[in-house]
Amino acid sequence: MIDVHCHLNFKAYNDDLEDVLERAKKIGVEKIINVGTSIESSQKAVELAKKYKNLYAIVGIHPHHADKLGQGWEKEIEKLAKKSKVLAIGEIGLDYYSYETNGVVDPKLQIEVFEAQIQIAKNVGLPLQIHNRQAGKDIVEILRHYKNLLKETPGMFHCFAADFKVLKNVLDLGFFVGYDGNITYKGIAKGETVALYELLSKTPIERLVIETDAPFLTPEPHRGGRNEPSYVIITAKYIAQTLGMSFDEIDTKTTLNANKIFNL
Ligand SMILES: [Zn+2]
Ligand SMILES: [Zn+2]
Numbered sequence: 001m002i003d004v005h006c007h008l009n010f011k012a013y014n015d016d017l018e019d020v021l022e023r024a025k026k027i028g029v030e031k032i033i034n035v036g037t038s039i040e041s042s043q044k045a046v047e048l049a050k051k052y053k054n055l056y057a058i059v060g061i062h063p064h065h066a067d068k069l070g071q072g073w074e075k076e077i078e079k080l081a082k083k084s085k086v087l088a089i090g091e092i093g094l095d096y097y098s099y100e101t102n103g104v105v106d107p108k109l110q111i112e113v114f115e116a117q118i119q120i121a122k123n124v125g126l127p128l129q130i131h132n133r134q135a136g137k138d139i140v141e142i143l144r145h146y147k148n149l150l151k152e153t154p155g156m157f158h159c160f161a162a163d164f165k166v167l168k169n170v171l172d173l174g175f176f177v178g179y180d181g182n183i184t185y186k187g188i189a190k191g192e193t194v195a196l197y198e199l200l201s202k203t204p205i206e207r208l209v210i211e212t213d214a215p216f217l218t219p220e221p222h223r224g225g226r227n228e229p230s231y232v233i234i235t236a237k238y239i240a241q242t243l244g245m246s247f248d249e250i251d252t253k254t255t256l257n258a259n260k261i262f263n264l
Protein backbone atom coordinates (compact mmCIF):
# COMPACT_ATOMS: atom_id res chain seq x y z
CA MET A 1 0.00 0.00 0.00
CA ILE A 2 1.16 3.51 -0.83
CA ASP A 3 -0.17 6.66 0.88
CA VAL A 4 -0.12 8.94 -2.17
CA HIS A 5 -0.86 12.18 -0.33
CA CYS A 6 -0.02 13.26 3.20
CA HIS A 7 1.84 15.97 5.08
CA LEU A 8 4.43 14.48 7.44
CA ASN A 9 6.27 17.68 6.49
CA PHE A 10 3.83 19.62 8.75
CA LYS A 11 4.64 20.47 12.35
CA ALA A 12 1.98 18.08 13.64
CA TYR A 13 4.70 15.38 13.43
CA ASN A 14 7.61 17.31 14.92
CA ASP A 15 7.62 15.26 18.10
CA ASP A 16 7.03 11.70 16.95
CA LEU A 17 7.77 11.30 13.25
CA GLU A 18 9.81 8.13 13.80
CA ASP A 19 6.93 6.45 15.66
CA VAL A 20 4.49 7.45 12.91
CA LEU A 21 6.80 5.95 10.27
CA GLU A 22 7.26 2.78 12.30
CA ARG A 23 3.49 2.23 12.66
CA ALA A 24 3.00 2.72 8.90
CA LYS A 25 5.77 0.28 8.04
CA LYS A 26 4.51 -2.34 10.48
CA ILE A 27 1.00 -2.35 9.03
CA GLY A 28 2.17 -2.57 5.39
CA VAL A 29 2.40 0.99 4.07
CA GLU A 30 5.54 0.63 1.98
CA LYS A 31 5.78 4.11 0.54
CA ILE A 32 4.61 7.53 1.71
CA ILE A 33 4.37 10.63 -0.45
CA ASN A 34 4.61 13.97 1.39
CA VAL A 35 3.11 16.94 -0.35
CA GLY A 36 4.10 20.59 -0.16
CA THR A 37 1.64 23.46 0.03
CA SER A 38 4.18 26.33 0.09
CA ILE A 39 7.87 26.81 -0.71
CA GLU A 40 8.79 25.98 2.92
CA SER A 41 6.69 22.82 3.24
CA SER A 42 7.85 21.69 -0.22
CA GLN A 43 11.45 22.09 0.92
CA LYS A 44 10.66 20.06 4.04
CA ALA A 45 9.07 17.29 1.95
CA VAL A 46 12.23 17.09 -0.18
CA GLU A 47 14.41 16.96 2.97
CA LEU A 48 12.35 14.10 4.42
CA ALA A 49 12.59 12.17 1.15
CA LYS A 50 16.34 12.55 1.29
CA LYS A 51 16.50 11.31 4.86
CA TYR A 52 14.12 8.31 4.70
CA LYS A 53 14.23 5.60 2.06
CA ASN A 54 10.46 5.00 1.80
CA LEU A 55 9.46 8.68 1.71
CA TYR A 56 8.90 10.66 -1.49
CA ALA A 57 7.99 14.28 -2.18
CA ILE A 58 5.60 16.37 -4.25
CA VAL A 59 6.31 20.10 -4.45
CA GLY A 60 4.01 23.01 -5.21
CA ILE A 61 1.91 25.94 -4.04
CA HIS A 62 -1.58 25.22 -2.68
CA PRO A 63 -4.29 27.67 -3.89
CA HIS A 64 -4.59 28.94 -0.28
CA HIS A 65 -1.09 30.33 -0.58
CA ALA A 66 -1.57 31.92 -4.00
CA ASP A 67 -1.73 35.37 -2.37
CA LYS A 68 1.38 34.91 -0.22
CA LEU A 69 4.03 34.49 -2.91
CA GLY A 70 7.14 36.59 -3.39
CA GLN A 71 9.10 37.37 -6.54
CA GLY A 72 10.73 34.37 -8.18
CA TRP A 73 8.62 31.67 -6.53
CA GLU A 74 8.31 29.83 -9.84
CA LYS A 75 12.09 29.39 -10.01
CA GLU A 76 12.12 28.06 -6.43
CA ILE A 77 9.47 25.44 -7.18
CA GLU A 78 11.14 24.42 -10.43
CA LYS A 79 14.45 24.03 -8.60
CA LEU A 80 12.85 21.86 -5.92
CA ALA A 81 11.02 19.83 -8.58
CA LYS A 82 14.37 18.71 -9.99
CA LYS A 83 15.55 17.21 -6.68
CA SER A 84 15.67 13.43 -6.43
CA LYS A 85 12.54 11.54 -5.30
CA VAL A 86 10.23 14.42 -6.29
CA LEU A 87 7.36 12.69 -8.07
CA ALA A 88 4.93 15.43 -9.13
CA ILE A 89 3.91 19.08 -8.90
CA GLY A 90 1.26 19.51 -6.20
CA GLU A 91 -0.83 20.17 -4.41
CA ILE A 92 -1.95 22.68 -6.99
CA GLY A 93 -5.41 23.66 -8.18
CA LEU A 94 -8.32 25.82 -7.11
CA ASP A 95 -10.26 26.16 -3.88
CA TYR A 96 -13.50 28.15 -3.84
CA TYR A 97 -14.64 27.05 -0.39
CA SER A 98 -14.94 29.97 2.02
CA TYR A 99 -12.87 29.14 5.10
CA GLU A 100 -13.61 30.73 8.46
CA THR A 101 -9.99 31.80 8.90
CA ASN A 102 -9.06 33.19 5.48
CA GLY A 103 -12.20 33.19 3.30
CA VAL A 104 -11.51 32.62 -0.40
CA VAL A 105 -8.26 33.69 -2.06
CA ASP A 106 -8.94 35.84 -5.16
CA PRO A 107 -9.82 33.25 -7.86
CA LYS A 108 -7.93 35.20 -10.51
CA LEU A 109 -4.77 34.85 -8.47
CA GLN A 110 -5.45 31.15 -7.81
CA ILE A 111 -5.82 30.52 -11.55
CA GLU A 112 -2.61 32.40 -12.33
CA VAL A 113 -0.62 30.32 -9.83
CA PHE A 114 -2.24 27.07 -10.99
CA GLU A 115 -1.46 27.77 -14.66
CA ALA A 116 2.14 28.73 -13.88
CA GLN A 117 2.60 25.38 -12.12
CA ILE A 118 1.14 23.40 -15.03
CA GLN A 119 3.91 25.01 -17.09
CA ILE A 120 6.54 24.11 -14.44
CA ALA A 121 5.35 20.49 -14.51
CA LYS A 122 5.78 20.51 -18.27
CA ASN A 123 9.28 22.02 -17.96
CA VAL A 124 10.45 19.30 -15.57
CA GLY A 125 8.41 16.43 -17.04
CA LEU A 126 6.37 15.60 -13.94
CA PRO A 127 2.66 14.76 -13.49
CA LEU A 128 0.21 16.89 -11.47
CA GLN A 129 -1.39 16.27 -8.10
CA ILE A 130 -4.49 18.41 -7.99
CA HIS A 131 -6.39 19.95 -5.12
CA ASN A 132 -10.00 20.81 -5.92
CA ARG A 133 -12.56 22.17 -3.55
CA GLN A 134 -15.78 23.29 -5.20
CA ALA A 135 -13.90 24.41 -8.28
CA GLY A 136 -14.07 21.26 -10.43
CA LYS A 137 -15.64 22.96 -13.43
CA ASP A 138 -12.95 25.65 -13.68
CA ILE A 139 -10.13 23.15 -13.08
CA VAL A 140 -11.38 20.89 -15.86
CA GLU A 141 -11.63 23.86 -18.21
CA ILE A 142 -8.05 24.91 -17.46
CA LEU A 143 -6.70 21.36 -17.86
CA ARG A 144 -8.48 21.04 -21.19
CA HIS A 145 -6.97 24.32 -22.31
CA TYR A 146 -3.47 23.11 -21.42
CA LYS A 147 -4.00 19.52 -22.57
CA ASN A 148 -0.92 19.69 -24.81
CA LEU A 149 1.29 20.43 -21.76
CA LEU A 150 0.09 17.37 -19.83
CA LYS A 151 1.83 14.02 -19.73
CA GLU A 152 0.21 10.93 -21.21
CA THR A 153 -0.46 9.86 -17.62
CA PRO A 154 -1.26 13.40 -16.47
CA GLY A 155 -1.54 12.82 -12.73
CA MET A 156 -4.25 12.59 -10.11
CA PHE A 157 -6.93 14.54 -8.30
CA HIS A 158 -6.33 14.18 -4.57
CA CYS A 159 -9.10 13.99 -1.94
CA PHE A 160 -11.76 13.76 -4.58
CA ALA A 161 -15.13 15.46 -4.18
CA ALA A 162 -17.26 16.72 -7.05
CA ASP A 163 -20.35 15.79 -9.03
CA PHE A 164 -20.64 12.99 -11.59
CA LYS A 165 -20.04 15.33 -14.51
CA VAL A 166 -16.73 16.59 -13.13
CA LEU A 167 -15.71 13.00 -12.34
CA LYS A 168 -16.41 11.97 -15.92
CA ASN A 169 -14.42 14.91 -17.30
CA VAL A 170 -11.50 14.20 -14.97
CA LEU A 171 -11.44 10.55 -16.10
CA ASP A 172 -11.74 11.55 -19.77
CA LEU A 173 -8.66 13.75 -19.33
CA GLY A 174 -6.79 10.64 -18.13
CA PHE A 175 -6.46 11.57 -14.47
CA PHE A 176 -6.49 9.15 -11.53
CA VAL A 177 -8.71 9.82 -8.51
CA GLY A 178 -7.74 9.66 -4.83
CA TYR A 179 -10.02 9.04 -1.86
CA ASP A 180 -9.31 9.70 1.81
CA GLY A 181 -10.55 8.93 5.31
CA ASN A 182 -13.52 11.28 4.90
CA ILE A 183 -15.16 8.58 2.78
CA THR A 184 -15.91 6.87 6.10
CA TYR A 185 -17.94 9.88 7.30
CA LYS A 186 -21.73 9.73 7.11
CA GLY A 187 -23.66 12.10 4.82
CA ILE A 188 -22.50 14.67 2.28
CA ALA A 189 -19.90 17.36 3.07
CA LYS A 190 -20.94 21.01 3.22
CA GLY A 191 -21.27 22.52 -0.25
CA GLU A 192 -21.09 19.15 -2.05
CA THR A 193 -24.01 17.42 -3.80
CA VAL A 194 -22.89 13.81 -4.17
CA ALA A 195 -21.82 11.36 -1.44
CA LEU A 196 -18.23 10.14 -1.75
CA TYR A 197 -19.20 6.46 -1.86
CA GLU A 198 -21.34 7.22 -4.93
CA LEU A 199 -18.39 8.86 -6.67
CA LEU A 200 -16.21 5.93 -5.64
CA SER A 201 -18.66 3.47 -7.20
CA LYS A 202 -18.34 5.36 -10.51
CA THR A 203 -14.52 5.45 -10.38
CA PRO A 204 -12.92 2.64 -12.42
CA ILE A 205 -10.65 0.49 -10.27
CA GLU A 206 -7.86 1.11 -12.84
CA ARG A 207 -7.95 4.82 -11.89
CA LEU A 208 -8.31 4.55 -8.11
CA VAL A 209 -5.70 5.56 -5.53
CA ILE A 210 -5.90 5.86 -1.75
CA GLU A 211 -4.41 8.51 0.54
CA THR A 212 -4.71 9.97 4.02
CA ASP A 213 -4.11 13.75 3.66
CA ALA A 214 -2.73 13.33 7.20
CA PRO A 215 -2.83 15.15 9.60
CA PHE A 216 -6.34 15.95 8.26
CA LEU A 217 -9.41 13.85 7.37
CA THR A 218 -8.88 11.15 9.98
CA PRO A 219 -11.04 8.10 9.20
CA GLU A 220 -13.63 6.69 11.56
CA PRO A 221 -13.32 5.50 14.30
CA HIS A 222 -10.36 7.84 14.97
CA ARG A 223 -12.13 10.95 13.65
CA GLY A 224 -11.30 13.98 15.78
CA GLY A 225 -7.72 12.87 16.39
CA ARG A 226 -4.63 13.42 14.26
CA ASN A 227 -4.46 11.35 11.08
CA GLU A 228 -1.37 9.35 10.02
CA PRO A 229 -0.29 7.17 7.08
CA SER A 230 -0.94 3.85 8.89
CA TYR A 231 -4.65 4.75 8.78
CA VAL A 232 -4.63 4.50 4.99
CA ILE A 233 -5.28 0.80 5.64
CA ILE A 234 -8.59 1.68 7.37
CA THR A 235 -9.71 3.65 4.31
CA ALA A 236 -8.56 0.88 1.97
CA LYS A 237 -10.58 -1.67 3.93
CA TYR A 238 -13.63 0.58 3.86
CA ILE A 239 -13.26 1.04 0.10
CA ALA A 240 -12.83 -2.70 -0.43
CA GLN A 241 -16.00 -3.37 1.54
CA THR A 242 -17.95 -0.66 -0.31
CA LEU A 243 -16.91 -2.05 -3.69
CA GLY A 244 -17.41 -5.68 -2.65
CA MET A 245 -13.78 -6.52 -3.27
CA SER A 246 -11.08 -8.06 -1.11
CA PHE A 247 -8.59 -5.86 0.70
CA ASP A 248 -5.73 -7.62 -1.12
CA GLU A 249 -7.22 -6.81 -4.50
CA ILE A 250 -7.66 -3.13 -3.59
CA ASP A 251 -4.15 -3.05 -2.16
CA THR A 252 -2.60 -4.59 -5.28
CA LYS A 253 -4.54 -2.51 -7.80
CA THR A 254 -4.15 0.88 -6.09
CA THR A 255 -0.43 0.27 -5.53
CA LEU A 256 -0.07 -0.54 -9.22
CA ASN A 257 -1.95 2.65 -10.10
CA ALA A 258 0.25 4.79 -7.85
CA ASN A 259 3.35 3.27 -9.45
CA LYS A 260 1.97 4.10 -12.85
CA ILE A 261 1.15 7.75 -12.06
CA PHE A 262 4.43 8.51 -10.34
CA ASN A 263 6.72 6.19 -12.28
CA LEU A 264 7.85 4.51 -9.04
ZN1 LIG B 1 -5.77 19.29 -0.73
ZN1 LIG C 1 -3.19 17.87 1.41
